Amino acid sequence: MVESRLSLVIDGPVVGGTGGSVPIDVSEVMAGRAGFVGLPPVELGRDIDWRMDPHRNRSWAMNLHALRWMGGLVVAYEKSGDRALLERAAEIAEDWVRKNPGRGAGVSPWAWAEHPVALRAPALVRLSAHVQAGWLSASLVQHARLLSDPSRYRHGHNHGLDQDIALLTIGCRFRRGRWTELAVNRMGASAAAAIDDQGALHEQAPKYGIYVHRRLGIALDAIRKGGAAVPEGLAERRRSLEAYVSHATQPDGRLVPIGDSPADTRPAGYRNQEETVKVFDRGYVFGRTRWNDRESAYYSIRFGPGRRHHGHEDHLGVTYHAHGRDILVEAGFHSYEKTAYREWTTSPEAHNIPIVVGAKFREGTATRLEHVGVEPARQTFRLADDAYGVVRTRSVLVNHGPDLMAVLDEVPAGAEVRSLWHLAPSLRVVSNRDGRVVLADGNWRATMIQLPAREPEVRPGTVSPGYLRKADTTTVLSAPARAVLTVIVPGTDDPEVSVSDGLITVGGVRFHAWRLTTA
Incomplete structure (x- = not known):
């Protein structure tokens, strides 16, 4: 054990890991380098300058101060027995403690921001299993006091969960019952606020369902190992998240990029559900033809409470995936940087939504789900809100076998709407005439049909296929009208279409053109 002259023994159990997973290259860190995100x-x-932010990246700076990379050296020492790893970890931690005594001049704002504090504490606790030092014990007490401060607590947020795990780890290590009790009680109340009975997380991004599920697993393990009682319903709420994440996963294994969910996220270890269509009251419809079939069609629809936390202004937005391909996509999540592009990715225009011509969008408007019709081979939905000051209504029909999605957008007389569509980067437009846009991916084709049959505006666009990545794509904006019907037909460049007495037949699929109900 590494000792210091100012030694204060803390002999409680070490629980809670190191603050979360952050991959490190041990040899690189030992050589004085670090790479994040x-x-x-x-x-x-x-001699580390803790004020540095060389990439001008919020996530990089946060990870520097979270010290999970230091905790990675401790874990590597525990596996290998190489004392050089432990000694370097202790040097890094002591350097951080000495140069960041508290908030103030000359200290990075990230040093004592609430989330780095929460992620750093478990790494310091892990270090304390091998290093007994006054500076380390004093820093852990300082962390615990901040983590106990109600003015800094993020109730119902993933940061709050990390704060609770951090306080729990320190409480167990110091055998301080009041810290442990506070952490466990807050954790139970926070989870009840964040996760509803259906398992939907109120942060409005399925990626955070994965994060909270993983962190709650760590929390439950820490509670049990620390000898505390698990709050009633906490394990059940964690399990309920599995349905939310599973339904939000496309047939190709990627998470649908709703809110701040990177488009390349691949959830692992979540069981398939029995239902092929699921409506979550917090604002999601997820549907598919069948499970365990990469060729299955899949769609998502957004409604519900106004934007909050990691959500986007995506209400009435849809995505569509069929024949093993993305067809309609969201702009996705690029980063948390305060840039014009980040701001745009959260805006209505970055999503597949109806835009009311000449009207101002009202942020944070809730959307109603007014109709749900679920049959094995066909589903219909109707949504409405007044986000542009007038009622805009979107009706959606999804047919399975043959695959087809139809979307009807309507506004009252005197107003006009334009339907905006973001196509997958793999698709290119090969034809645009008479209200038909033909899309190609190699030899594969799909057709977008619009009524009234006016030529839509086709223009270049951008989406984010992953963190800090951009891809060129195409957007299609319908001609303005009081009502616009858009039909997506995968797998063909020439679907048979007929319209008679308000009924439309597309490739053998028949429905009422202006109500999207079964004919």
């Missing part, structure tokens, strides 16, 4: 490694040296 996929950005190039940075030379830190032995």
Whole structure:
């Protein structure tokens, strides 16, 4: 054990891991370099400047101060017995403690921001299993006091869960019952607020369902190992998240990119559900033809409460995936940087939504789900809100076998609407005439039909296929009208279409053109 002259023994159990997973290259860290969030490694040296932010990236700076990378050295020491790893971990932690005594001049704002504090504490606790030092014990007490401060607590948020795990780990290590009790009680109340009875997380991004599910697993393990009682219903709420994540996963294994959910996220270990269509009251419809079939059609629809936390202004938005391909996509999540592009990705125009011509969008408007019709081979939905000051209504029909999606957008007399569609980067427009846009991916084709049959505006666009990544794509904006019907037909460049007495037949699929109900 590494000792210091100012030794204060803390002998409680070490629980809670190291603050979460952050991959490190041990040899790189030992050489004085560190790389986070996929950005190039940075030379830190032995005498670290904790105010640095070389990439001007919020996530990079947060990870620097979270010290989970230091915790990674401790874990590597525990596996290998190489004392050089432990000694370097202790040097890094002591350097951080000495140079960041508290908030103020000359200290990075990330040093004592609430989330780095929460993620750093478990890494310091893990270090304390091998290093007994006054500076370390004092820092852990300082962390516990901040984590106990109600003014800094993020109730019902994933940061709040991390704060609770951190306080729990310190409470167990110091055998301080009041810290442990506060952490466990807050955790139970926070989970009840964040996760509803259906398992939907109120942060409005399925990716955070994965994060909270993983962190609650760590929390439950820490509670049990620390000898505390698990709050009633906490394990059940964690399990309920599995349905939310599973339904939000496309047939190709990727998470549908709703809210701040990167489009390349691949959930692992979540069981398929029995239902092929699920309506979550917090604002999601997820549907598919069948499970365990990569060729299955899949769609998502957004409604519900106004934007909050990690959500986007995506209400009435839809995505569509069929024949093993993305067809309609969202702009996705690029980063948390305060840039014009980040702001655009959260805006209505970055999603597949109806835009009311000449009207101002009202942020945070809730959307109603007014109709749900679910049959094995066909589903219909109707949604409405007044986000543009007038009622806009979207009706959606999804047919399975043959695959087809029809979307009807309507506004009252005197107003006009334009339907905006973001196509997958793999698709290119090969034809645009008479209200038909033909899309191609190699030899594969799909057709977008619009009524009234006016030529839509086709223009270049951008989406984010992953963190800090952009891809060129195409957007299609319908001609303005009081009502616009858009039909997506995968697998063909020439679907048979007929319209008679308000009934439309597309490739053998028949429905009422202006109500989207079964004919």
